[in-house]
Amino acid sequence: MFHAIEKYRLPAQILLGLVGVTLIGFGASTLAQPGHDYVSKVGEVKISTEAVNQAVRNMQHSGGTPSRQEVYQSLIEQAYLQQGGMDLGAVASLEQIKWVIAHEPSFQENGAFSESRYQNFLRQSGISEAELIEDLRARLAIQTVMNLTTNGVMVSDAQARQMLVAYQAERQVRVAEFLPQQFAAEVKTDDAALKTYFEANKQKYEQAQALKFQYIVLTAKDLGAKQSVSEDEIKQAYEQLPHDASQPRPELAAVKEALEADIRLRKGQQALAAEREKLADLAFNHPDELNTAAKALGVAVEANNEWMTREMAQAGMMPEALQNALFSDDVLVKKHNSEPVTVGNDTVWVVRATEVRPQQAGEFEPLKEQIRADYVAAESLKKAQEAADAALKAGSKAQGVTWSPVTPLTSQQVQAFSAGDIQAIIKARPQEGQPAYALINRDQVPLLVEVQSVKEPENLAQALPAAKQQLAQITAVNTLEAFMQQMRARYKIEQGAQRLETAE
Secondary structure: OOHHHHHHOOOHHHHHOOOHHOOOOOOOOOOOOOOOOOOOEOEEEEEOOHHHHHHHHHHOOOOOOHHHHHHHHHHHHHHHHHHHHHHOOOOOOOOHHHHHHHOOHEEEEEEEEEEHHHHHHHHHHOOOOHHHHHHHOOOHHHHHHHHHHOOOOOOOOOHHHHHHHHHHHHHEEEEEEOOOHHHHHHHOHHHHHHHHHHHHHHHHOOHHHHHHOOOEEEEEHHHHOOOOHHHHHHHHHHOOOOOOOOOOOOHHHHHHHHHHHHHHHHHHHHHHHHHHHHHHHHHHOOOOOOEEEHHHHHOOOOOEEEEEHHHHHHOOOOOOOHHHHHOOHHHHHHHHHHHHEOOOOEEEEEEEEEEEEEOOOOOOOOOOOHHHHHHHHHHHHHHHHHHHHHHHHHHHHHOOOOOOOEEEHHHHHHHHOOOHHHHHHHHHEEOOEOOOEEEEEEOOEEEEEEEEEEEEEOOHHHHHHHHHHHHHHHHHHHHHHHHHHHHHHOOOOOEOOOOOOOOO
């Protein structure tokens, strides 16, 4: 409905939706030695590999396809919320937890607590009573933070009206373009100016270090596809399938394919750990080629025959661990195979450079025409911006400005602008019959917008309740995000001995 809502949609989804991720196993201790029972810790809240694995499985059973990294990040956010609840004193006692369990409707039968229903739920969920208690204690701490930061937000009619007028009004405007190319003739391009520009932008003209490379990839999915799955394994997974105790278990036929895929993936992840060790030995013993390792493991040697720079790798969202291996001294300088690089929980790479292009500084003379074009473009844009700034300052008295015909600017058109341009348009409110002006940029072209009138949206009174609700949501998200920022500043993530990529 409003641009501000779109702006805060992602934090709303992340923060307000966190409690939907299962907390079973979240923070549970499995080893006595400090640091060996968690991947990460926020304050006193621990995140173990089992917590991540369980959350991934539960989301997969619900039809989701989350990556382990996404699930892990959501558990980090939950940990901050839980620690925040603990800091606020929201630590439920055992008696309080027992009361919650005893009054859970799905555990009731004929108006009284049913021990059999309760025990059946524990068996079907595959958890112990102690784990359930810790789960509920974590949920109550998180819910306390959510209640304190998101409930009770008051929005007045005046605030809602102001937002509706700002974001939904129709404006009558005319526009003046300040095209940079119109100022190109004013730019002097003598050698002195070009050399000064070149010296100031030398990095722009450097030939970046790059390489072409080969690689081997092992994936849990491919390894799992080679594994057999028995009917007994499927039946066992079906019996352990989590579901709401108040709802019947889904038919086996409906979930059989998903269960088999899940079993294959887990077997593939287990096989990946062993295959990774084989790959490490083969890559080390044959450091100058990958064919031996590929043949032994039954995979193909793939190749990237285009020059790849570090910047290109980053832009292509290549995992950082893989970038570090690809641009390491072992690969770039020694031309050896990299060590195996684990990406997520399901993929292992080994890479080797086939060609390396060193970083080289650009020279002025060979690049002179490119430098000239870049310089003219940059200076023309500066001159266009200066002319637009002067016209904005002069307002209705601006001279030599070519205006477009007056046309309506709808709220939908405004929503396509950048956040800064939207604010400039909103602030341009005509007063006492005089137009107001805003300077915005569209595709590197300064635009001076003359706002002649602002028409309030129709049915303003009827739209107020929905606007108040939307504004309250925005305020709640902002409050919660501010709280989370405080928590992140107070508690740094402590790394444990467990690793996120550890197989189940």
